Amino acid sequence: MNKFNIVFLSLIFLSFNLFAKSLPSDAASSQVLRIATSSAGENSFIFTGLSGGGDHQNWQSFLWVPPMYFDENKKLQAGVFSEWKSNSEFTKWTFTIDSRAKFSDGSKLTAQDAKDTWEAMANPDSRNGRIVGYIGNVKGFEAARNKKTEKISGIVANGSKVVVNLNNPDPIFHWRISTAHMNIVKGSQAKKSFDYWKPRNKPAYSGPYMLTKYNPDQNTATFTPNPNWWMDEGPYLDKITFQFVNDGDTLSAMFQNNQIDLSMQQPSPILKKIMPDVFEPAPRIGFNSFWFNVSAKPTDDPLVRKALVLAVNPFEIYKAAFPKSQFESLMPRQFMDPNLQCYDDSIVYYNYDPDAARAALKASSYGGASNLPKLRVTPRATWPPLKRGMEYAMEQWRKVLGIVNVEFKDRPKNFGADEKKVNVSRDDVAARFPDPAVYVFKGTHSTGPIASGSMMRAYNNSKIDILLDEAMMVEPTHPKRCALAHEAQRLFLNDWPMIILGKPLESINRRSYVKNVFSGPDIARHATWKIYIAKH
Amino acid sequence: MLNFIFIRIIRWSTGLLLVLLVSYAMMFYGGGDPIKQMFLDELGNTQYLDQTMIDSERDKFGLNDPFIIQFKRYIFNVLQGDWGTSFRSQRPVLEMIKPRLWISMQLGFAATIVMAILGIPLGIIASLNHNKWLDLSIIGTIITLNAIPVFVTGPILLLFFVLVVPIMNVPYGWDGILNTQVILPIAVIVISTIPIILRQTRASMLEIMNEDYVRTARAKGLSEKKVILKHILKPALTPVITSLGLVMITLVNGALFVELIFNIPGFGKMSIDAIWDVDHPLIMSTVLVGTLIVMFSNLVVDIIYFFLDPRIADG
Numbered sequence: 001m002n003k004f005n006i007v008f009l010s011l012i013f014l015s016f017n018l019f020a021k022s023l024p025s026d027a028a029s030s031q032v033l034r035i036a037t038s039s040a041g042e043n044s045f046i047f048t049g050l051s052g053g054g055d056h057q058n059w060q061s062f063l064w065v066p067p068m069y070f071d072e073n074k075k076l077q078a079g080v081f082s083e084w085k086s087n088s089e090f091t092k093w094t095f096t097i098d099s100r101a102k103f104s105d106g107s108k109l110t111a112q113d114a115k116d117t118w119e120a121m122a123n124p125d126s127r128n129g130r131i132v133g134y135i136g137n138v139k140g141f142e143a144a145r146n147k148k149t150e151k152i153s154g155i156v157a158n159g160s161k162v163v164v165n166l167n168n169p170d171p172i173f174h175w176r177i178s179t180a181h182m183n184i185v186k187g188s189q190a191k192k193s194f195d196y197w198k199p200r201n202k203p204a205y206s207g208p209y210m211l212t213k214y215n216p217d218q219n220t221a222t223f224t225p226n227p228n229w230w231m232d233e234g235p236y237l238d239k240i241t242f243q244f245v246n247d248g249d250t251l252s253a254m255f256q257n258n259q260i261d262l263s264m265q266q267p268s269p270i271l272k273k274i275m276p277d278v279f280e281p282a283p284r285i286g287f288n289s290f291w292f293n294v295s296a297k298p299t300d301d302p303l304v305r306k307a308l309v310l311a312v313n314p315f316e317i318y319k320a321a322f323p324k325s326q327f328e329s330l331m332p333r334q335f336m337d338p339n340l341q342c343y344d345d346s347i348v349y350y351n352y353d354p355d356a357a358r359a360a361l362k363a364s365s366y367g368g369a370s371n372l373p374k375l376r377v378t379p380r381a382t383w384p385p386l387k388r389g390m391e392y393a394m395e396q397w398r399k400v401l402g403i404v405n406v407e408f409k410d411r412p413k414n415f416g417a418d419e420k421k422v423n424v425s426r427d428d429v430a431a432r433f434p435d436p437a438v439y440v441f442k443g444t445h446s447t448g449p450i451a452s453g454s455m456m457r458a459y460n461n462s463k464i465d466i467l468l469d470e471a472m473m474v475e476p477t478h479p480k481r482c483a484l485a486h487e488a489q490r491l492f493l494n495d496w497p498m499i500i501l502g503k504p505l506e507s508i509n510r511r512s513y514v515k516n517v518f519s520g521p522d523i524a525r526h527a528t529w530k531i532y533i534a535k536h
Numbered sequence: 537m538l539n540f541i542f543i544r545i546i547r548w549s550t551g552l553l554l555v556l557l558v559s560y561a562m563m564f565y566g567g568g569d570p571i572k573q574m575f576l577d578e579l580g581n582t583q584y585l586d587q588t589m590i591d592s593e594r595d596k597f598g599l600n601d602p603f604i605i606q607f608k609r610y611i612f613n614v615l616q617g618d619w620g621t622s623f624r625s626q627r628p629v630l631e632m633i634k635p636r637l638w639i640s641m642q643l644g645f646a647a648t649i650v651m652a653i654l655g656i657p658l659g660i661i662a663s664l665n666h667n668k669w670l671d672l673s674i675i676g677t678i679i680t681l682n683a684i685p686v687f688v689t690g691p692i693l694l695l696f697f698v699l700v701v702p703i704m705n706v707p708y709g710w711d712g713i714l715n716t717q718v719i720l721p722i723a724v725i726v727i728s729t730i731p732i733i734l735r736q737t738r739a740s741m742l743e744i745m746n747e748d749y750v751r752t753a754r755a756k757g758l759s760e761k762k763v764i765l766k767h768i769l770k771p772a773l774t775p776v777i778t779s780l781g782l783v784m785i786t787l788v789n790g791a792l793f794v795e796l797i798f799n800i801p802g803f804g805k806m807s808i809d810a811i812w813d814v815d816h817p818l819i820m821s822t823v824l825v826g827t828l829i830v831m832f833s834n835l836v837v838d839i840i841y842f843f844l845d846p847r848i849a850d851g
Contacts, residue, residue, distance in 0.1 A: 216632075250708060253706050257706055
């Protein structure tokens with residue numbers, strides 16, 4: 001063998017070692033992941049990267065790497081953006097694109113792709129309802145949202161840097177976009193058609209896998225590895241198959257019969273007993289509560305609200321709604337979610353106190369149950385746990401306070417002309433990053449969706465507004481941000497605004513041999529390139 | 537014969553238009569806001585409802601127009617072959633319906649054939665052994681099976697054959713009618729519908745067995761086999777065919793629970809999803825197709841009557 005051949009063979013050997021993915025030592029020989037998906041219905045069996053939310057949000061990060069993301073420990077990690085910084089006023093943010101980032105077609109992922117993607121998301125035709133919460137504060141967003149222009153003037157693509165100019169200071173703007181809902185897709189494709197993601201349009205992906213087969217009639221899809229994957233690790237799986245499975249019992253049988261490895265849909269409760277290792281809580285932020293309308297009689301009187309709250313045993317309403325046999329759940333004792341940073345579990349909103357409840361009702365402007373106008377209540381859904389929770393509360397109001405004049409309807413619209421008079425209705429405060437100030441703001445600030453919207457209908461506490469306005473200007477890691485949020489929560493709870501229902505845990509259902517399935521607070525999987533099948 | 541068919545088609549066209557009008561009115565006035573529904577999560581949470589987006593979508597689908605304008609536009613478009621675009625999936629409705637309807641038709645036809653093959657002979661056997669142990673055993677078993685709803689039979693059989701006696705995988709999805717995974721779904725459908733055919737056959741047979749002309753046939757010395765097959769079975773099958781037609785219509789329109797349990801992407805499941813999503817174009821198309829199926833099946837049954845009962849032809 002001459003010298004040339006030796007060098008040539010060595011180069012081939014070296015290139016194999018450089019480019020071949022090295023599977024973890026405990027990896028199985030077959031790397032096929034079988035996923036069952038379903039929760040939002042058959043018509044949501046789509047994989048667009050532009051609409052945010054929906055069932056497909058669970059799987060977005062297989063196809064696209066997010067700008068940044070919160071990991072399972074709620075720590076911020078780089079994604080497509082490797083660096084981020086703001087000016088001292090938090091009005092101008094600069095994000096640097098990872099120099100390695102590229103799409104599956106081999107083209108570089110550029111700052112222009114980020115600008116084009118977010119402009120496509122701002123277009124209402126993208127059906128992205130969450131986008132306002134993410135980049136609504138960017139200069140020029142409103143004009144793009146109202147279709148006056150296709151461009152968002154506040155987003156500037158400058159080489160490898162994306163510069164974002166805000167209308168108002170926002171110290172946590174970088175947190176807002178750290179989610180799979182803000183994935184950057186190939187801009188030219190996204191702007192061409194909202195159907196860009198379907199395989200027939202040959203979409204380019206920045207994530208570890210590509211959607212190579214999609215059959216909306218059979219409700220099946222297949223992901224295969226991205227040949228131009230740009231990170232150092234993975235992807236390990238040879239194939240990912242998706243099957244829409246509607247029925248919980250069928251899904252359970254498929255799990256038990258080794259036909260499915262991973263699912264976000266809840267299988268039947270029985271499976272929890274048979275295969276407890278399949279269930280793994282995911283760190284979703286937010287939980288359901290019953291909110292009082294502060295503009296409708298009689299819940300406009302804080303003492304009536306106090307009576308209604310104290311008459312309900314928080315442990316019992318939780319048990320009624322989410323019995324242990326059916327749910328993995330938590331019982332929050334305060335407004336803040338346990339997944340938020342600086343959560344203080346020593347804070348307790350209230351304890352069951354029927355005597356204090358009766359005293360509050362007597363001291364109220366109505367003087368007692370007989371003078372109380374009709375209470376209108378709705379769980380705003382037909383999901384049995386919500387109805388059970390509300391029925392328990394109604395029964396407690398009857399037993400403890402003697403209130404019988406209560407009208408229950410599944411949905412607010414069923415009250416017809418009296419819809420605005422609904423006294424108690426259910427919603428959650430959803431947040432996709434673990435910042436307590438934003439979470440408390442959404443629930444309590446007079447301009448937030450809960451206080452100003454159809455839940456509380458014009459709740460306004462100027463002290464809370466001042467505290468939260470100040471908190472929103474503080475850096476996310478500064479202790480003052482937490483302190484102000486906690487104080488706002490304290491003032492809020494003093495106004496008797498809600499009854500806490502409980503928190504069923506979002507669950508990843510996976511066989512134990514599927515390794516490295518991580519979930520962040522936006523519910524999406526993250527670091528999907530690390531997922532592999534272990535020997536079993 | 538042609539005159540008979542022509543009159544029926546004219547009569548049914550009016551009925552079809554009325555069905556569509558009533559369905560559209562029910563959907564328009566009482567179905568909820570389809571666009572809002574599109575952006576609610578499964579618990580009806582409203583935080584991501586953005587009015588700009590809702591206005592844009594309503595405008596795109598012409599939902600701000602008055603009822604009569606919308607209905608006229610719908611009828612006009614349907615007559616031109618445009619059945620609309622699904623609000624939710626943004627796909628042409630016809631493109632969505634075709635594969636699903638084809639699946640439901642295959643499933644429905646297959647189940648009907650199996651049901652007829654099993655139900656009619658069992659009904660005959662039961663009637664020929666009227667009030668004997670064989671008759672009582674057949675009827676008792678069938679009634680017991682019929683008393684268990686499909687959403688119980690389906691999972692039980694599935695769990696039994698997949699987990700208890702593990703002879704198969706969960707037969708989910710659809711790989712065509714000539715695939716072994718349709719056996720269990722068809723079995724579940726047949727178990728739930730076979731009593732209709734069996735009891736109808738038995739009752740008709742018993743009724744006709746007592747007719748004078750049957751006695752005459754026997755008195756003339758015809759063999760028992762000939763009496764049963766020629767003089768009893770043929771007229772007895774007329775109401776059985778009607779029942780078969782009705783059952784088949786139901787099945788083609790969607791064996792909903794079977795489709796849900798076995799993940800068969802059929803017409804019934806799509807209809808339910810359409811109603812759940814308040815997806816107007818899809819709802820209207822399922823109503824239209826469902827009505828056409830009923831009308832067409834009735835026509836087929838009427839034509840079969842012509843051949844089974846000459847009195848109808850004479851009439």
